[in-house]
Amino acid sequence: EAGVTQFPSHSVIEKGQTVTLRCDPISGHDNLYWYRRVMGKEIKFLLHFVKESKQDESGMPNNRFLAERTGGTYSTLKVQPAELEDSGVYFCASSQWGGYTEAFFGQGTRLTVV
Amino acid sequence: DAKTTQPPSMDCAEGRAANLPCNHSTISGNEYVYWYRQIHSQGPQYIIHGLKNNETNEMASLIITEDRKSSTLILPHATLRDTAVYYCIMKGGSEKLVFGKGTKLTVNP
Numbered sequence: 744e745a746g747v748t749q750f751p752s753h754s755v756i757e758k759g760q761t762v763t764l765r766c767d768p769i770s771g772h773d774n775l776y777w778y779r780r781v782m783g784k785e786i787k788f789l790l791h792f793v794k795e796s797k798q799d800e801s802g803m804p805n806n807r808f809l810a811e812r813t814g815g816t817y818s819t820l821k822v823q824p825a826e827l828e829d830s831g832v833y834f835c836a837s838s839q840w841g842g843y844t845e846a847f848f849g850q851g852t853r854l855t856v857v
Numbered sequence: 858d859a860k861t862t863q864p865p866s867m868d869c870a871e872g873r874a875a876n877l878p879c880n881h882s883t884i885s886g887n888e889y890v891y892w893y894r895q896i897h898s899q900g901p902q903y904i905i906h907g908l909k910n911n912e913t914n915e916m917a918s919l920i921i922t923e924d925r926k927s928s929t930l931i932l933p934h935a936t937l938r939d940t941a942v943y944y945c946i947m948k949g950g951s952e953k954l955v956f957g958k959g960t961k962l963t964v965n966p
Binding site for chain 2 (some may be wrong): 786
C-alpha cells in the first residue's frame, strides 16, 4: 500500500514568487492534515480537511496560504506571494475517518524562499 | 501549545530498553495518548497510542498510569536506528496533533 506522497521534495523560490505543494494521501483516508516546521521551531498544525471540506484552518498563518482538496482526494497548498519566513518543511498527513486512528505522514516538502 | 511534558534528551545503550516518560496531567476523558517519532528530518512516524490500558505493538509498549496523568514509552531493545525525537501527544478523535519539543533519544553503540 502506498503511503502519503508529497512533492516536490524540495523547492527553492525567490521572495514574491508562487509555490504549490501537493499531497496525495493514503487511498481511502478522509482526513488530511497539513503541518509545517520552520527552522528551530516545533511542528505546527496548519489545517485539516475532512474529504473536500476544511474542518479546521486555525493554523493557517495568513491569507497568502491557500489550501484545496479536489474531490476529497489529493490536496494542494499554495503560497502566494512567498516570503522569507515561509521557509521550512511542510508535512502532510492522512488518517481514516472515525475513531482514534493514527495519522500517517509524508516525507515533507522542504521550501526555501530566498 | 503542547500539553505534555517530556525530558529534552535521553541516552540509551544499544540493545537495552529505552524508557521515555511523559507527563500529561491535564488529559481529559476523551483524549488518548499518542507517541510519534521523527528520525532526522523525515516525516513523523506513528508509534503507538492508548487510552488507559497498557498497549504493545511490534515497535513499542505504552504504559499508562491508572490516573492517566503520565505514561512511559518503552522500546524494549533499542537500536541505533531508534535515535530520534520522540513526541508524546494527547489527542481526541480526529483532532490535530499538537507537537511539543519532544525528547531527543540518542542510542549509543
